[in-house]
Amino acid sequence: MKLTEERKTKLNALIRTLLHNGKNEIVFKKKDNSVRVIRCTLDYDIIPTEYHPKQDDSKLLTEKETKTPSYIRVFDTEINAWRSIITVNSMLYEEILRLV
Numbered sequence: 083m084k085l086t087e088e089r090k091t092k093l094n095a096l097i098r099t100l101l102h103n104g105k106n107e108i109v110f111k112k113k114d115n116s117v118r119v120i121r122c123t124l125d126y127d128i129i130p131t132e133y134h135p136k137q138d139d140s141k142l143l144t145e146k147e148t149k150t151p152s153y154i155r156v157f158d159t160e161i162n163a164w165r166s167i168i169t170v171n172s173m174l175y176e177e178i179l180r181l182v
Contacts, residue, residue: 098124098154105159108167120167122156129157133164 100106101124109119126134158165 094154101125101154101156104128108156120156120165121159122165122167123159124154124156128159130162133157133162 097108101122104125105121105123105128107119107121109117112118123129153166155164155166157163
C-alpha cells in the first residue's frame with residue numbers, strides 16, 4: 083500500500099499520540115531490511131527524569147530528521163536511550179494496522 087504524503091503525516095501524528103500514552107512496541111524494517119522491535123514511549127511519566135530533554139523536543143532532531151516528517155525521536159525503554167525511528171516509510175502495512 084502506497085501512502086500519500088498527507089496520509090503519512092496523519093499517521094505519523096497518530097503514532098506520536100499513541101507513544102505519549104504508555105509503553106509501546108513498534109516493529110519496523112531498518113535500512114538494511116532487517117526487522118527491529120523497539121519498546122518505546124514518549125510518555126514523560128514513564129521516562130526517567132534524568133533522560134527528559136533539557137530543551138524543546140524538536141531541537142533533539144538532526145537536520146535530516148527535521149526535513150523528514152516520518153522520523154520520530156522515541157525513548158527506548160529497554161536500554162534507557164533516545165532513538166530515532168522512521169515510522170511510516172519503513173513500516174509494513176500490517177505493522178501499522180497493529181498500532182491503530
